[in-house]
Amino acid sequence: MIRTQGVTAPEGFRATGIAAGIKASGALDLALVFNEGPDYAAAGLVTRNQVKAAPVLWTQQVLTTGRLRAVILNSGGANACTGPQGFQDTHATAEAVATALSDWGTETGAIEVAVCSTGLIGDRLPMDKVLSGVTEIVHELAGGLTGGDEAARAIMTTDTVPKQVALHHADNWTVGAMVKGAGMIAPSLATMLCVLTTDAVAGPAALQEALRKAAAHTFDRLDIDGCCSTNDTVLLLSSGASAITPSQSELDEAVLRVCDDLCAQLQADAEGVTKRITVTVTGAASEDDALVGARMVARDSLVKTALFGSDPNWGRVLACIGMAPFKVDAERTTLQFNGIPVWQDGAPTPGARDVDLSGADIAVTIDLAAGAAQASVRTTDLSHGYVEENSAYSS
Amino acid sequence: MIRTQGVTAPEGFRATGIAAGIKASGALDLALVFNEGPDYAAAGLVTRNQVKAAPVLWTQQVLTTGRLRAVILNSGGANACTGPQGFQDTHATAEAVATALSDWGTETGAIEVAVCSTGLIGDRLPMDKVLSGVTEIVHELAGGLTGGDEAARAIMTTDTVPKQVALHHADNWTVGAMVKGAGMIAPSLATMLCVLTTDAVAGPAALQEALRKAAAHTFDRLDIDGCCSTNDTVLLLSSGASAITPSQSELDEAVLRVCDDLCAQLQADAEGVTKRITVTVTGAASEDDALVGARMVARDSLVKTALFGSDPNWGRVLACIGMAPFKVDAERTTLQFNGIPVWQDGAPTPGARDVDLSGADIAVTIDLAAGAAQASVRTTDLSHGYVEENSAYSS
Numbered sequence: 163m164i165r166t167q168g169v170t171a172p173e174g175f176r177a178t179g180i181a182a183g184i185k186a187s188g189a190l191d192l193a194l195v196f197n198e199g200p201d202y203a204a205a206g207l208v209t210r211n212q213v214k215a216a217p218v219l220w221t222q223q224v225l226t227t228g229r230l231r232a233v234i235l236n237s238g239g240a241n242a243c244t245g246p247q248g249f250q251d252t253h254a255t256a257e258a259v260a261t262a263l264s265d266w267g268t269e270t271g272a273i274e275v276a277v278c279s280t281g282l283i284g285d286r287l288p289m290d291k292v293l294s295g296v297t298e299i300v301h302e303l304a305g306g307l308t309g310g311d312e313a314a315r316a317i318m319t320t321d322t323v324p325k326q327v328a329l330h331h332a333d334n335w336t337v338g339a340m341v342k343g344a345g346m347i348a349p350s351l352a353t354m355l356c357v358l359t360t361d362a363v364a365g366p367a368a369l370q371e372a373l374r375k376a377a378a379h380t381f382d383r384l385d386i387d388g389c390c391s392t393n394d395t396v397l398l399l400s401s402g403a404s405a406i407t408p409s410q411s412e413l414d415e416a417v418l419r420v421c422d423d424l425c426a427q428l429q430a431d432a433e434g435v436t437k438r439i440t441v442t443v444t445g446a447a448s449e450d451d452a453l454v455g456a457r458m459v460a461r462d463s464l465v466k467t468a469l470f471g472s473d474p475n476w477g478r479v480l481a482c483i484g485m486a487p488f489k490v491d492a493e494r495t496t497l498q499f500n501g502i503p504v505w506q507d508g509a510p511t512p513g514a515r516d517v518d519l520s521g522a523d524i525a526v527t528i529d530l531a532a533g534a535a536q537a538s539v540r541t542t543d544l545s546h547g548y549v550e551e552n553s554a555y556s557s
Numbered sequence: 558m559i560r561t562q563g564v565t566a567p568e569g570f571r572a573t574g575i576a577a578g579i580k581a582s583g584a585l586d587l588a589l590v591f592n593e594g595p596d597y598a599a600a601g602l603v604t605r606n607q608v609k610a611a612p613v614l615w616t617q618q619v620l621t622t623g624r625l626r627a628v629i630l631n632s633g634g635a636n637a638c639t640g641p642q643g644f645q646d647t648h649a650t651a652e653a654v655a656t657a658l659s660d661w662g663t664e665t666g667a668i669e670v671a672v673c674s675t676g677l678i679g680d681r682l683p684m685d686k687v688l689s690g691v692t693e694i695v696h697e698l699a700g701g702l703t704g705g706d707e708a709a710r711a712i713m714t715t716d717t718v719p720k721q722v723a724l725h726h727a728d729n730w731t732v733g734a735m736v737k738g739a740g741m742i743a744p745s746l747a748t749m750l751c752v753l754t755t756d757a758v759a760g761p762a763a764l765q766e767a768l769r770k771a772a773a774h775t776f777d778r779l780d781i782d783g784c785c786s787t788n789d790t791v792l793l794l795s796s797g798a799s800a801i802t803p804s805q806s807e808l809d810e811a812v813l814r815v816c817d818d819l820c821a822q823l824q825a826d827a828e829g830v831t832k833r834i835t836v837t838v839t840g841a842a843s844e845d846d847a848l849v850g851a852r853m854v855a856r857d858s859l860v861k862t863a864l865f866g867s868d869p870n871w872g873r874v875l876a877c878i879g880m881a882p883f884k885v886d887a888e889r890t891t892l893q894f895n896g897i898p899v900w901q902d903g904a905p906t907p908g909a910r911d912v913d914l915s916g917a918d919i920a921v922t923i924d925l926a927a928g929a930a931q932a933s934v935r936t937t938d939l940s941h942g943y944v945e946e947n948s949a950y951s952s
Contacts, residue, residue, distance in 0.1 A: 283872025471948030477678025
């Protein structure tokens with residue numbers, strides 16, 4: 163796993179990022195990922211929010227073909243809740259990318275271009291800047307200027323670092339990826355834009371299966387603040403340029419490992435994070451129970467503020483799990499902080515109030531003693547930084 | 558509605574509060590409410606949390622008789638998650654109250670004494686201080702020293718003000734009450750201890766019906782942080798001392814009004830509160846949909862931090878309601894802040910970003926245009942004060 167490489171690590175992909183003027187700050191804000199082929203297979207997942215941004219609605223449509231030539235992504239505006247005009251803006255952006263690529267000699271239709279946007283909900287994008295940016299970015303790519311790092315930087319919002327990773331398989335094929343996301347992150351896709359690329363030979367169905375399985379165990383189990391966005395999009399593109407055809411399980415494994423690494427990066431850069439917390443429920447009657455329980459604790463404001471204060475306030479964890487929609491027997495339940503039992507056999511342990519939680523990583527483990535299933539959810543603490551960042555975001 | 562009077566406003570009740578030394582600070586921490594009769598009817602509701610504190614388990618048992626002579630309440634410790642010893646402590650407390658009252662000439666059994674505790678989860682109470690405190694507080698009551706205000710103060714934890722109210726009915730009967738609660742407040746009883754008293758003549762069934770209906774529309778619709786405690790208890794005691802028998806609807810109305818006023822007091826004194834927020838969902842297909850939707854928005858960290866910053870970030874409200882478990886049509890939905898439309902007809906209104914939310918009261922209204930049902934949930938903002946208070950509570 164190499165974090166200095168991203169979407170351009172696999173053969174057959176170009177990418178870059180530019181400052182198109184969408185962000186008032188002048189920072190990078192427009193990214194293009196281009197698949198040079200020979201294959202153009204693609205799969206994707208989008209937010210389960212009923213309120214979907216215009217680019218999500220567009221991308222859902224183009225994904226039905228199982229084929230993508232390019233992905234254009236912008237930060238500086240979500241283009242969500244912008245009505246029919248917002249959808250026209252997305253369509254015009256895809257058309258502009260297709261036209262510019264065609265002018266460059268790569269015959270492309272708008273239907274082969276996915277669009278992703280991230281930023282404040284509710285404002286239309288400055289389309290003059292977006293469209294001239296599209297011309298410029300295609301020109302840069304055509305001229306051979308390519309930089310996965312710039313692309314990863316151009317999709318950042320409140321992210322403090324670009325996030326990318328590449329996994330080179332021993333059989334000579336590669337999966338690369340970039341992701342953005344810092345707040346509004348909850349299961350049913352951690353809120354984010356993510357593009358994965360591979361030079362493995364794999365059709366849309368194989369890509370979709372690998373992505374679906376990986377997301378269920380990674381992005382869907384990252385929960386920073388319980389809030390699910392309007393713009394979540396995860397795309398997986400294959401160029402087939404390695405001419406290697408991995409088995410489904412090899413592909414599944416590689417995509418899972420890449421997504422898992424991206425989740426760790428998202429957690430570590432979450433808004434206001436001072437603690438990286440993993441909540442694990444074991445001994446559950448079903449994996450679903452375990453996941454629901456872990457999510458409840460991961461979302462509990464009193465647990466999250468206590469952990470911000472390095473306070474082993476295990477009573478809040480027990481009180482939280484007591485609200486689960488399945489049977490919880492407190493007498494049989496065991497709680498651990500960082501592997502140290504704090505509640506077992508129906509009573510607190512002698513050292514329960516003295517567990518050292520001053521480190522940056524905290525493991526909260528709840529054993530329900532009700533079965534053999536388990537699940538983990540990654541989250542962060544609820545800090546002054548989170549409140550600060552989110553009380554002054556749009557203004 | 559008179560907020561300078563509480564549980565001793567109705568005829569037939571004595572109450573007071575003392576400093577028994579349970580709190581290290583030396584503040585008032587033990588309260589007794591005593592029903593002088595001639596009736597001793599009682600009803601109650603307790604937390605729906607599966608992890609119930611010892612005093613809750615005890616109080617559930619004594620409530621099955623529909624009869625209470627006294628309620629003993631302590632702050633400084635929740636006596637929750639304290640195992641069989643914790644339950645024995647509760648039982649011993651009730652026995653001590655019964656013995657002391659019997660010594661004073663009021664023959665009382667432990668089964669006629671409800672016990673309520675509040676404070677940190679997981680520590681046993683200092684029983685020597687509790688038991689000597691019981692002797693002292695009964696002695697004070699016997700000696701005629703009575704003060705509902707002291708009782709209301711003695712149950713405070715992170716509350717900054719005592720909370721009590723009395724409603725004198727035109728027909729010469731009264732309902733009085735005191736409540737505590739500031740954090741860990743969520744539907745399925747706002748987290749709190751609450752004692753209501755009345756001198757109306759009403760049996761246990763009538764009291765229970767009035768309390769159940771009132772709680773469903775008041776305490777169950779107050780949600781400060783989505784966290785439900787292990788100790789929530791609401792009790793309603795009747796002395797019958799007025800000799801007036803109100804109709805069920807008169808009783809219902811009076812209890813509802815008292816509970817509603819207590820909720821407003823709880824909201825205004827919630828941990829870290831800088832904004833009192835009422836989230837109302839109208840035009841829902843069912844009252845249940847309306848309530849679920851209003852709760853989701855009231856619990857959304859991004860909405861709550863935005864409102865802390867007086868930021869009319871309506872996109873976060875729309876994104877939140879988009880995750881509802883019922884159909885939401887964003888095109889038909891209307892959003893208002895303080896009565897000013899910010900989203901309607903599928904688009905933001907021109908002044909949506911400029912709505913003034915600098916005041917202490919904020920009304921968020923969501924019209925789903927899907928039916929005629931509605932519901933409101935009271936909450937507060939997510940502030941630095943909330944994080945501060947809850948990251949350093951037990952340490």
